[in-house]
Every structure is written in C-alpha cells, then in structure tokens.
Amino acid sequence: MRVLVPVKRVLDYNVKPRVKADGSGVDLANVKMSMNPFDEIAVEEAIRLKEKGVVTEIVAVSVGEAKCQETLRTALAMGADRAILVQTDDRVEPLGVAKLLAKIVAEEAPELVILGKQAIDDDNNQTGQMLAGLLGWGQGTFASAVEIADGHAKVTREVDGGLETDDLKLPAIVTTDLRLNEPRYASLPNIMKAKSKPMATKTPADYGVDVAPRLTVTNVVEPPRRSAGVKVADVDELVTKLKALGVAK
Amino acid sequence: MKTLVWVEHDGKAVKDATLSAVTAAAKLGEVHLLVAGQGVDGVAAEAAVIAGVGKVHVADDAAYAHGLAENVAPLVAGLMATHDAFVAPATTTAKNIAPRVAALLDVMQVSDILSVEGADSFTRPIYAGNAIATVKTSDKKLVLTVRTTAFDKASPTGGTGSVEKVASTGDAGLSSFAGAEIAKLERPELTSAKVIVSGGRALQSSENFKTLIEPLADKLGAAVGASRAAVDAGYVPNDYQVGQTGKIVAPEVYIAIGISGAIQHLAGMKDSKTIIAINKDEDAPIFQVADIGLVGDLYKIVPELTDKL
Ligand SMILES: Cc1cc2nc3c(=O)[nH]c(=O)nc-3n(C[C@H](O)[C@H](O)[C@H](O)COP(=O)(O)OP(=O)(O)OC[C@H]3O[C@@H](n4cnc5c(N)ncnc54)[C@H](O)[C@@H]3O)c2cc1C
Numbered sequence: 001m002r003v004l005v006p007v008k009r010v011l012d013y014n015v016k017p018r019v020k021a022d023g024s025g026v027d028l029a030n031v032k033m034s035m036n037p038f039d040e041i042a043v044e045e046a047i048r049l050k051e052k053g054v055v056t057e058i059v060a061v062s063v064g065e066a067k068c069q070e071t072l073r074t075a076l077a078m079g080a081d082r083a084i085l086v087q088t089d090d091r092v093e094p095l096g097v098a099k100l101l102a103k104i105v106a107e108e109a110p111e112l113v114i115l116g117k118q119a120i121d122d123d124n125n126q127t128g129q130m131l132a133g134l135l136g137w138g139q140g141t142f143a144s145a146v147e148i149a150d151g152h153a154k155v156t157r158e159v160d161g162g163l164e165t166d167d168l169k170l171p172a173i174v175t176t177d178l179r180l181n182e183p184r185y186a187s188l189p190n191i192m193k194a195k196s197k198p199m200a201t202k203t204p205a206d207y208g209v210d211v212a213p214r215l216t217v218t219n220v221v222e223p224p225r226r227s228a229g230v231k232v233a234d235v236d237e238l239v240t241k242l243k244a245l246g247v248a249k
Numbered sequence: 250m251k252t253l254v255w256v257e258h259d260g261k262a263v264k265d266a267t268l269s270a271v272t273a274a275a276k277l278g279e280v281h282l283l284v285a286g287q288g289v290d291g292v293a294a295e296a297a298v299i300a301g302v303g304k305v306h307v308a309d310d311a312a313y314a315h316g317l318a319e320n321v322a323p324l325v326a327g328l329m330a331t332h333d334a335f336v337a338p339a340t341t342t343a344k345n346i347a348p349r350v351a352a353l354l355d356v357m358q359v360s361d362i363l364s365v366e367g368a369d370s371f372t373r374p375i376y377a378g379n380a381i382a383t384v385k386t387s388d389k390k391l392v393l394t395v396r397t398t399a400f401d402k403a404s405p406t407g408g409t410g411s412v413e414k415v416a417s418t419g420d421a422g423l424s425s426f427a428g429a430e431i432a433k434l435e436r437p438e439l440t441s442a443k444v445i446v447s448g449g450r451a452l453q454s455s456e457n458f459k460t461l462i463e464p465l466a467d468k469l470g471a472a473v474g475a476s477r478a479a480v481d482a483g484y485v486p487n488d489y490q491v492g493q494t495g496k497i498v499a500p501e502v503y504i505a506i507g508i509s510g511a512i513q514h515l516a517g518m519k520d521s522k523t524i525i526a527i528n529k530d531e532d533a534p535i536f537q538v539a540d541i542g543l544v545g546d547l548y549k550i551v552p553e554l555t556d557k558l
Contacts, residue, residue: 016512017376026380038494094348095357118494120513122375124360126348129318133352138319138423141345144487154427158487159341160440160496161259161431166317168424178477178494179487214357218370219383226519229540231531235553238525241541245523247444247469247502248558 001148001170002057003046004110005080006101007039009064009071010121023219026121035071037183038116040078041176044183045114045146047079054148057081059108063097065089069199076194077186083199088211092204094122096211098130103207105135110171112153117142117175128175138168144179250278250368253306253328255337255346258284258292260314265441266338268299268402273395274336275301275403276365282306282410283328285321287314297410300403305410310417315426316342322349323418329354334391339497343394351392358392359384363399377493377516397440398499398520432486439491442472444502447491447518450478451507451529451547458484461551462506468558474498474518476508492517507547510535527551 011017012032020027035043049055060075062068063086072083086100105113118125132139140146140155144163147154153168158177186194204211232238242248252274257264267282274280280301284293285308293307306328312320325335325346335350337343339361351358362371363381370385371393439445446466452458458473466473474496475489491498493516503521508514510526510533518524519538526539529546536542543550 011376013513017379019380025382026376093357095352095355098352120377120493123377123493124358125344126351126358126360129345129348130352132318133322133349136421136423139345139349140424141318142341157341159429160488162429162486162488164315164429164431165427166315166424167427169422172423177487179481214388215359215384215386217382218385220375220380223374223378223381226524226538226540228537229524229542231536231542231544235543235550235557238541238543238554239557241525242469242502242558245502 001055001112002059002108002110003049003055004059004061004105004108004113005042005046005075006061006097006113006115006127007043007071007075008036008062008119009033009068010036010119013037013120019220019222023221025217025220033067035074036116036119038118038176040183041178041180042114042116043075043078043080044181045176048181049148050079059084059110061086061101061104063088063092063100072199073194074186076197077191078184082197085199085201086204086207087201088204090211091213092211093213093215094124094126094130095214096209097127098134099209100204100207100211101131102134103209112170112172112174114174114176117177128173132173138172140166140168140172141175142177143174144177146174146180250333251331252277252280252334252336253325253332254280254282255335255343256282256284256292256296257338257340257342258286258289260286260289261291263292263295263405265402266340266397268405269397269400270336270338270395271299271301271403272400273362273365274334277334277368279303281332283308283325285313285316285324287311293412297412298406298408299410300407302408302410305412306415307412308415308417312417312420316346317424317426318346318349319421319423320418321346322353323421325350326353327418328415329390334393336393336395338397339394347392347394354390354392356388356390356392357386358394359386360394361396362393363396377512378519379512396497398497432488436466437470437472439472439474439489439496439498442500444469444471445474445498445500446471446504446506447474447476447508448479448484448506449476449508450482452479452484455484461547465551465555468555476514505535506551508535509533510538
C-alpha cells in the first residue's frame with residue numbers, strides 16, 4: 001500500500017516569532033525554518049508502517065516555495081521513497097492545499113494519507129479534515145495510535161475528555177498528535193542517500209487548481225504583553241497572596 | 250445574518266463551550282443551534298433556553314451518537330443552505346467536524362477566532378499566540394471555530410428557542426465508533442475551572458502528581474493540568490495538556506509548578522487572570538509572565554503550601 005505524507009516548512013519551534021513593525025506578518029527573513037513537528041510525526045508513522053510491512057511506498061508532498069525542497073529532503077532522509085513539490089511563491093491556504101492534495105491522491109492512489117494535525121505557524125488544524133471531506137474518505141484526527149488491518153484503520157484519538165477509538169474503512173486520512181511516536185533523526189548516510197531519491201516539481205496550474213486565498217490578512221500585531229509580577233520570599237507570603245485573591249480561606 | 254451554532258454536549262447536558270460560541274455568533278446575527286446526537290431531547294430542551302437563541306435544530310439518530318465527522322458534516326452542510334455562518338466552539342469534536350464542513354461548502358474556515366470585527370472580519374492567534382492576525386474573508390458562507398476563553402458565556406437560561414427536528418442524513422458508511430477511555434472527573438473540568446494547578450516535567454512521576462499536585466488542587470477546589478513534557482512522560486493522561494496544541498485555559502488563578510514556560514505552554518494559559526509560578530530556577534521563562542513567583546524546590550514548597558492552606 002502507498003502512503004502520502006504532506007509536509008510543511010515552518011518557522012522552527014524553538015525560534016521566538018517576531019512580528020514585523022508594519023503589521024504585515026511574522027518576520028521569516030534569516031530565521032531557522034524546519035519541518036512542522038506534527039509532520040515529522042506523520043513521516044515517522046509512515047516509516048514505521050513500512051518497517052512493519054504494511055506500507056510499500058511513502059510519497060512526501062510539500063506545497064510552497066522552492067526552499068520546501070529542503071523539507072522534502074528531510075522527509076526522504078528519514079525514510080520516504082520519493083517526493084513531489086508543488087511549487088508556488090503565493091500563500092496557499094489549507095483549502096487550497098487540500099484541493100491540490102486531492103488531485104495528487106487521484107494520480108497516486110494512496111490508501112492512506114497521514115498529515116500533521118496542525119501547522120505551528122498558522123495553527124489552523126484544517127487540512128486533513130478538508131482533504132477527507134473533498135475525497136469522501138474517513139478521517140482519524142489527533143491520532144495517538146494507528147493500527148492497519150483488513151482494509152481498515154483503527155485510530156486512537158486524543159480528544160478533550162481522554163481517548164476515543166474510531167474504525168475507518170481504507171482509504172482514509174489520519175492526522176497526528178504528539179503522542180503517536182517520537183520521530184527519528186536522519187542519519188548521515190541516509191541524508192546522503194536522500195540526495196539521489198526522486199523529487200518531482202509541479203505547480204498548482206499543473207493540477208488545474210485555483211489556490212487563490214479566500215482570506216486576506218489585513219493586520220498582524222503582537223498580543224498584549226504580560227509584565228512580570230512580584231516574587232514572594234516564602235510559602236507564608238504566598239498563602240497571604242492566595243487569600244487576597246480569594247482562592248484560599 | 251443567520252448563524253448555526255454547534256451545540257457541544259455529552260449526550261446528557263450542554264457543555265459550557267457552547268455558551269461562548271453563542272456569544273460570538275450573536276455578534277454576527279440571529280442565533281440558531283444544532284443539536285446532533287442520539288436520544289438528545291433533554292439536551293435540545295436545555296439548549297432552547299440559552300439566552301438569545303432562536304431555533305434549535307435537532308438531528309437525533311444513531312449515526313450522530315458519537316459525533317463522527319463523516320456523518321455529521323453532510324448534515325451541517327445541508328443545513329447551511331439556509332444559514333450564513335456555521336459557528337462552533339474549538340473543542341476536539343468541532344475541530345474534527347468544522348473543516349470537513351468547510352470543504353463540502355468550498356469555504357476557507359477561520360479557526361479559533363478571538364473577536365468579531367465585522368460581518369467578514371475576525372482576529373485569531375497564529376504562531377502559538379505570539380501574533381494576532383486580523384483576517385477578512387471573501388467567502389459567501391462562514392465557517393468559524395471560536396476560542397472559548399475569548400468570549401463571555403451566554404446565559405444558559407432566559408431564552409425561548411423553538412425545537413425543530415431535522416431529518417437524518419444517515420450513516421456515511423466510512424467510519425464507526427470503536428470505544429473510548431473518557432476519564433471520570435473528580436475535579437472541575439480544565440476548560441471551565443476557576444483555579445488550575447499544573448505540573449511539569451519536574452514532577453518526575455505520576456506518583457508525585459498524586460501526592461503533591463492533587464492534594465493542593467483539592468485544597469483549592471482546582472482542576473489539574475500539565476505541560477506536554479509531563480503528559481509525554483506518562484505522569485498524567487493526554488487530556489491534562491495545556492498549551493498551543495492542548496487545551497486553552499484562562500482561569501482566575503493558574504499555578505504552574507515545575508514548568509519552565511516554553512512558548513507552546515504559555516500559548517495555552519497566558520490569558521489567565523493571575524499566574525503563579527513555583528520553580529527552582531529563578532531565570533525560568535515562566536517568571537516573565539507570572540504575577541506571583543516563588544523560587545525554590547517544589548518538593549519542599551508544595552507540601553508546606555498544601556499544609557498551610
Ligand atoms: C509541536 C509542539 C507542540 C507543543 N505543544 C505543547 C503544549 O501544547 N503544551 C506544552 O506544555 N508544551 C508543548 N510543547 C512542548 C514545549 O516546547 C516544552 O517542551 C514543554 O512545555 C516543557 O515542559 P516542562 O516545562 O514541564 O519541562 P521543562 O522545560 O523541562 O521544565 C521543567 C522545569 O522544572 C523546573 N524544576 C526542576 N526541578 C524542580 C524542582 N525540584 N522544584 C521546582 N522546579 C523544578 C526546572 O527549573 C524547569 O524550569 C510542544 C512542543 C512542540 C514541538
């Protein structure tokens with residue numbers, strides 16, 4: 001079975017985002033960019049399924065500027081077999097990405113698409129669910145465990161009250177949560193090997209998809225800042241404060 | 250504008266998150282509700298008296314019993330023929346359903362709105378809340394999820410909505426519910442608690458959560474939360490996680506114990522009214538947002554604090 005794994009290039013999670021003074025967005029010039037952490041978990045899950053013999057081929061896909069090649073190379077170095085870059089310098093929203101992915105699914109006929117549950121830049125948490133809707137497939141979102149057997153995926157999901165397990169008919173969509181696995185680091189030999197793995201470059205026009213954004217970002221500002229408060233010297237002083245706050249008697 | 254608000258419920262009662270979504274929807278126009286589930290007459294009756302509510306659409310069918318997105322999304326998409334905006338609280342149930350609805354309607358969802366700036370304009374957090382974006386949509390229909398901590402709760406009573414049954418769109422045949430492990434809460438729910446006591450990696454074990462964090466929480470009538478590190482290490486279940494990718498909370502008082510204050514954690518709690526931090530590292534980032542800080546060893550401080558309360 002073939003698996004499709006979409007990956008997004010985002011500001012590294014360790015970098016503190018800086019809002020541009022002109023309100024146009026977050027400054028991404030000369031900062032470290034990495035694969036969205038949830039997508040790393042998605043790649044890792046695909047590799048583990050391949051190691052178990054469930055999956056035969058892993059295709060990584062990224063939508064974005066030319067530099068997304070680096071992100072795809074990372075996926076290839078981790079263990080993906082080949083990559084597709086849908087190259088565009090324009091901002092593509094989850095709906096546009098989902099439409100592109102639906103076209104790629106039609107061409108590649110994967111039985112499973114594993115995506116991160118959200119990208120840590122826009123924090124939208126939409127693409128997987130949208131893709132499932134467009135394809136008319138089942139969706140196992142926020143997954144902390146995935147079991148594939150007999151044409152079904154059993155997906156344990158992290159929900160507000162705890163855990164829920166859903167049974168999906170394949171083909172299906174899975175989106176990853178933090179506890180699904182711990183992604184591996186690519187080894188040096190695998191990084192070298194990844195350089196010769198195939199990578200196709202396409203454009204949204206090749207797929208005939210209109211990816212024009214529906215949302216206009218009119219302004220981006222820093223949130224109101226909290227100022228540091230006081231330090232208390234000991235527990236007695238803390239108890240006094242808690243009483244003043246009315247939470248302790 | 251006619252809005253359709255997703256009623257979050259557990260089959261028995263309306264969840265508080267719904268009330269915040271109602272407040273957000275009321276800023277756009279008329280508020281209609283959707284109760285989907287099985288055996289939900291009681292929920293519908295409760296929903297109908299939420300202040301300001303017009304019609305309550307009730308879809309009662311086994312296909313909706315577990316809120317499966319594959320079954321619920323076509324129902325919502327159908328009802329959107331006569332509504333202008335689908336508005337849902339950003340719970341895991343609605344986060345699962347709403348984007349599927351948006352795709353069926355060919356609409357770009359606006360996730361996690363913090364405010365309604367106009368009929369087509371909203372603010373929302375990006376980059377773990379390190380930036381707030383104002384976005385304007387060009388879509389004719391709206392699909393919105395609502396950050397519940399950003400909107401006051403509508404009054405749960407005083408409304409005179411009318412209940413109307415809607416036909417089931419049936420089972421899509423794509424998925425089925427196979428079980429759940431839902432924790433039985435002995436304490437207030439995280440997202441509605443007035444006080445939260447959260448523990449981090451420094452707690453070192455689930456045993457220490459039980460003997461240190463829980464007794465303090467019980468003294469304060471508080472809910473228990475945790476950092477990702479504590480959840481990953483298995484000290485507490487996943488539903489305790491507060492942060493960018495966990496629960497968003499804004500209690501009166503948030504007490505962070507042995508939590509460093511990574512941006513991903515702050516994203517989930519920095520709108521708390523008062524933040525108290527206990528950490529042995531006086532340079533821990535958590536102190537930059539804490540109103541009250543106590544530097545020291547939690548293993549000494551917490552038992553003494555619990556004792557003196
Ligand atoms: C994609 C992604 C999503 C994430 N989402 C979330 C999220 O939703 N929520 C979240 O919390 N994190 C999230 N994280 C993780 C986040 O980056 C941090 O790793 C995590 O919050 C750290 O948890 P911590 O503060 O408990 O542990 P640490 O950072 O290890 O901090 C432990 C603290 O305990 C203090 N300490 C140690 N011993 C004692 C003692 N005896 N007494 C007092 N203090 C002591 C230390 O000084 C330190 O400050 C996410 C990360 C990624 C990459």
